[in-house]
Amino acid sequence: MTADDPRGQGPVHAMRRRSFALDLTRPLGTARGAIRRREGFLIAVERGSDGDDEGGDGDGAGSDGDGAVGLGEATPLPGWTESREACAAALDELDGRAIPESMPDAASTPAARHGVSLALADAAARDAEARLADRLADEAGVTATPADAVPVNATVGDGSPGETAAEAKRAVDEGFDCLKLKVGARDVDADVERVRAVREAVGDAVALRADANGAWDRETARRALDALADFDLAYVEQPLPADDLDGLAALREGDRPGRPGDGVPIAADESVAGRGIDAVLDAGAADAVVLKPMALGGPDRALAVALRARSAGVDPVVTTTIDAVVARTAAVHVAAAIPDVSPCGLATGSLLDEDLAPDPCPVADGQIAVPTGPGLAGGAFEDLRRW
Numbered sequence: 001m002t003a004d005d006p007r008g009q010g011p012v013h014a015m016r017r018r019s020f021a022l023d024l025t026r027p028l029g030t031a032r033g034a035i036r037r038r039e040g041f042l043i044a045v046e047r048g049s050d051g052d053d054e055g056g057d058g059d060g061a062g063s064d065g066d067g068a069v070g071l072g073e074a075t076p077l078p079g080w081t082e083s084r085e086a087c088a089a090a091l092d093e094l095d096g097r098a099i100p101e102s103m104p105d106a107a108s109t110p111a112a113r114h115g116v117s118l119a120l121a122d123a124a125a126r127d128a129e130a131r132l133a134d135r136l137a138d139e140a141g142v143t144a145t146p147a148d149a150v151p152v153n154a155t156v157g158d159g160s161p162g163e164t165a166a167e168a169k170r171a172v173d174e175g176f177d178c179l180k181l182k183v184g185a186r187d188v189d190a191d192v193e194r195v196r197a198v199r200e201a202v203g204d205a206v207a208l209r210a211d212a213n214g215a216w217d218r219e220t221a222r223r224a225l226d227a228l229a230d231f232d233l234a235y236v237e238q239p240l241p242a243d244d245l246d247g248l249a250a251l252r253e254g255d256r257p258g259r260p261g262d263g264v265p266i267a268a269d270e271s272v273a274g275r276g277i278d279a280v281l282d283a284g285a286a287d288a289v290v291l292k293p294m295a296l297g298g299p300d301r302a303l304a305v306a307l308r309a310r311s312a313g314v315d316p317v318v319t320t321t322i323d324a325v326v327a328r329t330a331a332v333h334v335a336a337a338i339p340d341v342s343p344c345g346l347a348t349g350s351l352l353d354e355d356l357a358p359d360p361c362p363v364a365d366g367q368i369a370v371p372t373g374p375g376l377a378g379g380a381f382e383d384l385r386r387w
């Protein structure tokens with residue numbers, strides 16, 4: 001079995017999906033515009049052992065198959081993944097086809113593939129009575145035992161210097177020691193003042209990251225990095241458009257005038273999903289990579305990319321596309337399967353005004369405990385398996 005071909009997980013009797021829409025508590029300002037709502041699909045697959053095509057009774061509880069019901073989530077975010085319409089079409093194409101022999105294409109419809117591959121992995125882990133993290137690690141050849149807790153960062157959206165500093169201070173008071181600030185929606189000088197205000201508000205012990213979402217051109221990015229270097233940032237994420245790998249590499253190589261070796265590290269996000277991890281590594285375009293399982297086509301693929309990056313000396317960080325609770329929980333398992341993972345962008349549940357189910361992965365003191373039950377979270381999502 002490989003990350004591109006999730007076979008070996010047993011025959012599937014049935015796949016069902018239903019749509020959902022979740023509003024954010026308030027718009028999340030990014031350089032690509034505000035995110036206000038997340039729309040996607042909850043997916044359930046039922047595994048059996050005899051390979052026939054007959055499904056269960058349709059409610060996900062009682063069935064003719066003798067395997068577990070696995071849950072998945074496909075929540076596309078255009079700009080990072082396919083559109084909702086393309087995701088729905090890719091899932092529709094699976095009607096009547098054998099799974100996993102037929103899977104959505106990871107390159108063109110990563111959210112659809114994420115939903116199906118997660119449901120298969122959850123079902124397989126539940127059948128094996130193993131945590132999803134343990135199942136993923138085993139299949140990827142990771143010998144280290146997955147972590148019991150994952151460090152996470154808080155995400156601070158666009159706002160005035162005072163608003164940004166106040167939100168950052170609240171996060172630190174809640175126990176976070178790593179913050180990611182959205183930049184790029186304003187001019188460089190305004191963003192520098194926002195970062196300055198945060199650093200003054202939280203002190204030097206808190207790690208700061210800045211995420212530009214590809215908003216700058218090369219000249220603007222160089223100017224921004226020179227100005228931001230005074231604030232000891234852990235990295236600046238995606239300062240240039242996803243396709244400009246040479247530009248990212250040049251930013252990494254460029255030292256501040258008169259202060260060699262004092263540049264800001266660069267993280268790639270959209271470049272990884274858009275160009276692929278091998279292209280990013282071959283170009284020397286990143287010190288860290290930010291991995292969104294939804295944009296990469298599933299938890300199996302996200303872990304494979306993380307291990308590829310780690311082998312090249314590049315730090316992997318797992319985050320979400322502001323997903324609902326099923327995909328967020330899966331991302332926690334992915335992060336747990338990465339040995340000694342850095343703080344990850346998984347504390348995003350509070351950004352949603354409502355969710356599909358209670359969160360089995362609450363944040364406490366800047367960490368998320370990995371669920372201990374089989375599959376995604378033991379019995380936490382039983383109501384979602386029946387519709």
